[in-house]
Amino acid sequence: MLRRLGMATVFVFGGLLVQPATASSSIPCDEAETLAALIACVLEGMPRADTEGFVIPDPALSTAWHAVVAAMRSGACNAADLPAVLADAGYILTDFVSDTAAYCVLYEGSDTNLDGSVDRGWGTLIVNLQPRRLVDIQIAHPLNDSNTGTQGISLFERTGARAFLMAGTHRRANAATSTCQSSFKIADAAHNTNLPFHWIAAAMQAEDSTRNVVATSLQFHGMASSSCVGVDVYLTQGSGTLALDTAGALMGLQTALVDKWSTWQVTIPGDAPTCNLSGGSNVQGRLKNGVPAEQVCTQAAVVSDISGTFIHIEQKIAFRDPLDWVGALEEVFPEVQQVAIEQPGEVAEAMSQEVFGSVYPNPFGSQTTIFVETHRSQTIVLTLYDLLGRQRRVVHEGWLRAGEPLRIPFYQTDLPAGFYVLHIVGERQHHLLPLLAR
Secondary structure (H helix, E strand, O other): OOOOOHHHOOOOOOOOOOOOOOHHHEOOHHHOOOHHHHHHHHHHOOOOOOOOOOOOOOHHHHHHHHHHHHHHHOOOOOHHHOOHHHHHOOEEEEEEEOOOOEEEEEEEOEOOOOOOOOOOOOOEEEEEOOOOOOEEEEEOOOOOOOOHHHHHHHHHHHHOOOEEEEOOOOOOOOOOEOOOOOOOEOOOHHHOOOOHHHHHHHHHHHHHHHHOOOOEEEEEEEOOOOOOOOOOEEEEOOOOOOOHHHOHHHHHHHHHHHHHOOOOOEEOOOOOOOOOOOOOOOHHHHHHOOOOHHHOOOOOOOHHHOOOOEEEEEEOHHHOOHHHHHHHHHHHOOOOOOOOOOOOOOOOOOOOOOEEEEEEOOOEOOEEEEEEEEOOOEEEEEEEEEOOOOEEEEEEEEEEOOOOOEEEEEEOOOOOOEEEEEEEEOOOOEEEEEEEEO
16 A cells, blocks of 8 residues: 655555456556555556557547546545546546645556556556646656656656656557557557547646646657767757747756756757757647647647747656756756745745644544644644635634644534645744645
């Protein structure tokens, strides 16, 4: 079972899942103890090349995928929030709380024919409900491009990125040719629009447009040692031509990587040595770069429309260690405020450890206990918000004496199950705690 001990929690991963009919027909990823272990398990259960193990989805399912993305981004992470057609397809929707973030996790868990692979090969989505950066990590070819899956999940957690999206099968699992781009196979997530991978990317973009949010998608790929001779890492905007007016993040990432690793040959379009792996036919990149959704299979992005919010990353095998990338990503993509709520008085200052808080147990059922302490006696206010920033309850308001921890019983009562944020406000500092009500 997945257990997370941060914030004094013990969390059973999959406790709210729609379980497969029998244990023998499931991929046992609910036994993973970390998100990295979960992804390793998911990778192990993917249909391999030339197995015909990928099931082409019904295009009508795109509506269900858009719905589940909207639900996950709003903090709905229970089995009851999963569209029935996806539950019937063996998908599992659950939640996971760590000491630094709260996540919604959606992955495929059924193996009804007991061949060691999932039944459909449709992919995985993890949404960070308390992201520190408006960055989405995308892994389109996790089996073909070795180590990119494990690289991606590590970067997702370490940088506090917003979402992790990974395709669910080998790009050449089936022999059938793509109906979107005939140079590729039907299971290739970067070159097909009739795939959950693309539907999720499109749903995230649509949600961002509705919410007036600008996020950057980083799609990590791997290139062979014989490709792009003299190039270690090749960065593009999803085009072989650089759009200078929107290339700030791209060029910043190149500079940050070279500054940290002076022996790396990191290039962008226009540099020498040249590289032809520009990602110009990538359908997620085309969509981010302004190509109409119905034309991404056939129409390349116009340079003047390139948004700068899609970065296509090609890298040779020796350059896929996530620890080599963390610092550069943190430098280029600034942190954002985690929860959009009004801050009274001067508490919009940077968070400080002068006011401490914890909750145990968390997740909780009908009741839990909130612990608060301070190094300086002061008046504090504890307010509960949902993940849309709406105030749900003032939990406590009063004087807190230094060195005398406050223990506050907290009852769920009228709160629906889901994620919440407890905002502990002192006279000059504040602290945020994630809560999960069962």
